[in-house]
Amino acid sequence: MTVTYIRDFLDPEGRLPEDIPGPARTLARFQGAIVEWVTIWELYAPNPTNVACRRKPGHRPCPGTIIASPDEDGNAILWICPECEDQGRISGWQGTLWDRRDEAFREGSDEVHVTGP
Numbered sequence: 091m092t093v094t095y096i097r098d099f100l101d102p103e104g105r106l107p108e109d110i111p112g113p114a115r116t117l118a119r120f121q122g123a124i125v126e127w128v129t130i131w132e133l134y135a136p137n138p139t140n141v142a143c144r145r146k147p148g149h150r151p152c153p154g155t156i157i158a159s160p161d162e163d164g165n166a167i168l169w170i171c172p173e174c175e176d177q178g179r180i181s182g183w184q185g186t187l188w189d190r191r192d193e194a195f196r197e198g199s200d201e202v203h204v205t206g207p
Contacts, residue, residue, distance in 0.1 A: 091177050091179065092117075092176075092178035093178065093179050094117075094178060094180050095181050096122070096180050096182050096183050097182040097186065098182075099117075099118035100187075104186060105187065116144070117144075121178070121180050121188075122187070123139075123140075123188075124139060124141050124158050124167060124180065125186070125188040126190050127158065128159065129183075129188070129189050129191045130193060133159050133160070134159060135159055136157045136159045136168075137157060139155065139157065139158050140155070141155065141156040141158075143155065143174060144176070145174050152173050152174045152176070153173055154172055155171075156170070156171055157169065157171075157172060158170075161179070165181060166179050166183075167179070167181075
């Protein structure tokens, strides 16, 4: 299980630094996409997202799509790939650049900006 405090990826201004190493940037974008999906759609129970699994078992991309939801108290987001069973817990997401709870999207906009992995 991957346990992440997602703010560890951000600089003091709350941005993803330009000089963050490639693997860390990839992980931050992957987990950020999960946070965006859960907070845009206000998911309360485990639901499929549009985020593809990041794993490559046997050097082949996993065909799974991440299922995610907030934990019972809403402080963390739990996710799992039903294909390969990769899973994780993301905390510290509230108020980050990936938190979409206050997006104008819910008020009629058709735009959804979900960052890919």
